[in-house]
Amino acid sequence: MTRKLNIKLAVNHIASNDTVFHFLTSIKSISAYGLLVTLFTLLTLSVSTMPAQAELVDLSNFEPVTQISISNANWVVRPILRIESHCINTVSTGDKLTLLLDGSVDKQGKITRVQVKKSSGNQCLDENAIRQVRSGRMKPVMVKGKAVRASFSLPIIFTVP
Structure with a gap:
């Protein structure tokens, strides 16, 4: 949290409030996107290393004629x-x-x-x-x-x- 404040203050000195707001929302969306990609990657890796468990199910409605x-x-x-x-x-x-x-x-x-x-x-x-x-x-x-x-x-x- 302290780090965000420091970034905000440093940017505040450089540019206007609109630019700072746009910059911070871009960082938030990039961070959310990065987090989702990371979670998806971890999930994919964990699923791919697990042995597959499958059961054959006969979906045909077989009845003797x-x-x-x-x-x-x-x-x-x-x-x-x-x-x-x-x-x-x-x-x-x-x-x-x-x-x-x-x-x-x-x-x-x-x-x-x-x-x-x-x-x-x-x-x-x-x-x-x-x-x-x-x-x-x-x-x-x-x-x-x-x-x-x-x-x-x-x-x-x-x-x-």
Whole structure:
């Protein structure tokens, strides 16, 4: 404290009060900044010399997915699978087109994913079948009294009229 007074008095003789005030506030801000930098440096050094302690945490919401047979599925809204007329222009009457779809159902019974596992060879028919299956809804799949996610395979055979 005595040192600050001596500096203030010495500067007071040299310059006006405004200059002294500016000089002292500059020293204070530089000192505060220097103190923060020093503390940050010490903290960084102390942290970097400590051995790291880590724990692996599985953040994925992993639950086993139950495979269900589509023939045993309990439908709330059964999908209506029909051939759209614009999809069969190149197909002969009486032809059978086979398609295999894979899908997933969430805990509430909503069909969340449908994809082609084996194509019928008619992309338009495949896309319409996916859309039609996604429009369906199942009752929740229950395992030991608890609703679970499930997956299914759905074979479809379309006979062209």
